[in-house]
Amino acid sequence: MDILGISCYYHDAAAALLRDGQLVAAAEEERFSRIKHDYGFPRNAIQFCLDFAGIRSADLDYVVFFEKPFRKFDRILMSVLQTYPQSWKVFRESMISWMVDKLWVGSTLEDELGISKQKVLFCEHHLSHAASAFLCSPFEEAAILTVDGVGEWVTATCGRGHGNEIRLLKQIDFPHSLGLLYSAFTAFLGFEVNEGEYKVMGMAPYGQPRYLEKVWKLVQQNSDGSFALNMDYFCFHHSTDRTYNRRFADLFGDPRPPKLPFYTKVSGFPKYFGEPPANYEEICDLNQHYADIAASIQRVTEELLLGMARRLHEETGLKRLCIAGGVGLNSVANGRILRETPFEELFIQPSAGDGGGALGAALWAYNTLLGKPRQFVMQHAYWGRAYAAGEISSFLRQNNIAHAVIENDDQLSDFVVRRLMEGSVVGWFQDRFEWGPRALGNRSILADARNPEMKDIVNAKIKFREPYRPFAPSVLAECAETYFDLPQAPRHHPARYMLYVVPVREEQKSTLPAITHVDGTGRLQTVFREQSPRYYSLIERFGQATGVPVVLNTSFNLKGEPIVNTPMNAFSTFSKSEMDALVLENFIISKS
Numbered sequence: 001m002d003i004l005g006i007s008c009y010y011h012d013a014a015a016a017l018l019r020d021g022q023l024v025a026a027a028e029e030e031r032f033s034r035i036k037h038d039y040g041f042p043r044n045a046i047q048f049c050l051d052f053a054g055i056r057s058a059d060l061d062y063v064v065f066f067e068k069p070f071r072k073f074d075r076i077l078m079s080v081l082q083t084y085p086q087s088w089k090v091f092r093e094s095m096i097s098w099m100v101d102k103l104w105v106g107s108t109l110e111d112e113l114g115i116s117k118q119k120v121l122f123c124e125h126h127l128s129h130a131a132s133a134f135l136c137s138p139f140e141e142a143a144i145l146t147v148d149g150v151g152e153w154v155t156a157t158c159g160r161g162h163g164n165e166i167r168l169l170k171q172i173d174f175p176h177s178l179g180l181l182y183s184a185f186t187a188f189l190g191f192e193v194n195e196g197e198y199k200v201m202g203m204a205p206y207g208q209p210r211y212l213e214k215v216w217k218l219v220q221q222n223s224d225g226s227f228a229l230n231m232d233y234f235c236f237h238h239s240t241d242r243t244y245n246r247r248f249a250d251l252f253g254d255p256r257p258p259k260l261p262f263y264t265k266v267s268g269f270p271k272y273f274g275e276p277p278a279n280y281e282e283i284c285d286l287n288q289h290y291a292d293i294a295a296s297i298q299r300v301t302e303e304l305l306l307g308m309a310r311r312l313h314e315e316t317g318l319k320r321l322c323i324a325g326g327v328g329l330n331s332v333a334n335g336r337i338l339r340e341t342p343f344e345e346l347f348i349q350p351s352a353g354d355g356g357g358a359l360g361a362a363l364w365a366y367n368t369l370l371g372k373p374r375q376f377v378m379q380h381a382y383w384g385r386a387y388a389a390g391e392i393s394s395f396l397r398q399n400n401i402a403h404a405v406i407e408n409d410d411q412l413s414d415f416v417v418r419r420l421m422e423g424s425v426v427g428w429f430q431d432r433f434e435w436g437p438r439a440l441g442n443r444s445i446l447a448d449a450r451n452p453e454m455k456d457i458v459n460a461k462i463k464f465r466e467p468y469r470p471f472a473p474s475v476l477a478e479c480a481e482t483y484f485d486l487p488q489a490p491r492h493h494p495a496r497y498m499l500y501v502v503p504v505r506e507e508q509k510s511t512l513p514a515i516t517h518v519d520g521t522g523r524l525q526t527v528f529r530e531q532s533p534r535y536y537s538l539i540e541r542f543g544q545a546t547g548v549p550v551v552l553n554t555s556f557n558l559k560g561e562p563i564v565n566t567p568m569n570a571f572s573t574f575s576k577s578e579m580d581a582l583v584l585e586n587f588i589i590s591k592s
């Protein structure tokens with residue numbers, strides 16, 4: 001039985017294909033369309049899934065949409081968040097026209113895929129989130145927490161899963177939304193909503209949470225774990241062009257200008273920015289204020305999530321917790337939930353945001369609606385398109401690109417190890433691309449994590465990131481505990497997907513300066529031989545050569561672009577940057 005899950009028209013559009021309950025292929029549309037966070041109908045991702053499975057759309061048994069369509073409402077809401085000129089009247093009208101759009105999505109699916117109405121199913125947005133985590137977790141029974149900006153109306157749920165059943169026990173409704181609270185600060189701090197949340201999380205460690213009292217004026221947590229926003233400070237629920245209002249600005253001062261470069265006295269002036277400006281001190285002080293605000297909203301978000309998780313534990317008595325929804329990508333909060341609540345194990349799949357809804361919707365249909373036993377545990381993130389040696393070779397030949405080939409895998413690893421030890425930055429393109437927003441060793445840019453200059457080198461050559469975006473480490477799973485404060489690291493699934501930020505061990509901070517963030521933490525990826533044989537072998541051999549089985553891993557893309565998909569995307573990124581070498585499967589391209 002083939003079931004296609006689809007998410008689109010809100011955040012990240014994606015498709016996922018299940019065959020007899022096993023995931024076969026899954027991908028976000030942005031990788032094909034090259035439009036970051038593409039939310040349009042995921043034609044390319046769907047075609048990829050069908051091709052991979054060797055079927056046509058007419059062969060599908062079911063197509064499941066990840067929410068009960070609310071397209072226009074959601075779009076208007078997003079527009080409001082992204083400072084689009086809308087009004088309450090428009091918002092209300094869009095609610096009415098939702099009824100029309102609801103029908104429209106169904107017929108789009110029928111038209112695009114040439115399938116009958118009877119095959120189209122709809123799963124609720126937060127149920128898709130819950131299913132996307134629980135039904136592919138290794139847990140027979142677990143508590144479930146979903147938290148995002150907003151689904152249809154719901155913004156968070158608590159529930160439990162057992163076997164192939166999911167029960168959502170409680171929900172919080174719009175406008176009370178942790179995701180939208182965080183997004184309001186994302187906008188206030190000068191970043192794009194739905195894109196800049198990572199930047200707020202990364203900026204927070206540069207600040208002190210000096211404004212906790214003020215942030216707690218905006219939101220309160222109830223004794224049952226639920227929370228409520230004080231809507232006196234927001235306007236995303238009705239406004240024309242802002243997420244927060246004047247009262248919010250009275251509390252926190254002027255918003256951070258989007259173009260203000262970020263550095264503080266702690267980060268210093270990044271070398272790759274050039275010469276410090278005359279008003280360096282003044283800008284440092286200004287950024288310090290904004291970093292303190294970032295630290296405050298991050299802390300409050302963590303406290304709210306901890307409160308919800310603790311209460312959910314009390315109510316269910318369960319030891320395991322599945323998390324999904326965009327807020328599930330807050331890996332600092334996830335690390336604290338593991339360390340500071342009675343839950344012993346968490347499961348979060350790599351596409352925890354709305355893209356993952358495609359997977360959840362398909363799993364829900366197969367396991368819960370059709371009542372089939374669970375067949376699938378997600379062990380890795382490699383569900384995208386791969387390129388065979390023949391395809392890469394003809395691409396290189398057709399474009400007259402000089403290259404070498406190293407057929408032997410050990411020799412290939414040793415070549416890359418040598419280059420990394422010499423200080424090179426290497427593009428590493430292998431097998432199927434990753435599901436979710438993180439590069440996990442199949443579309444990655446690699447460098448030596450031991451080199452204190454490497455952050456600046458990678459930034460100067462490729463990324464031009466500001467200091468609030470730390471680089472992440474990939475470490476052999478069984479060695480992770482030596483470097484990171486994560487007891488029994490291999491058992492924790494979220495660490496496979498860089499979904500925990502944990503302290504770097506005190507004695508190892510000087511060993512791994514390029515991946516240790518300003519607050520002494522790292523967002524590690526544990527690498528397993530079984531799931532990533534080539535990447536594992538590379539890090540293993542790097543460890544044999546240097547004594548440190550850890551590499552710096554950053555996503556294979558230029559700033560602002562989606563992660564690469566094809567050999568051509570990879571070569572173009574390589575050419576436009578100052579990357580030193582590119583490895584496409586066994587093909588090597590070097591800059592002299």
Ligand SMILES: [Fe+2]
Binds near residue numbers: 129149354
């Ligand atoms: Fe969502």
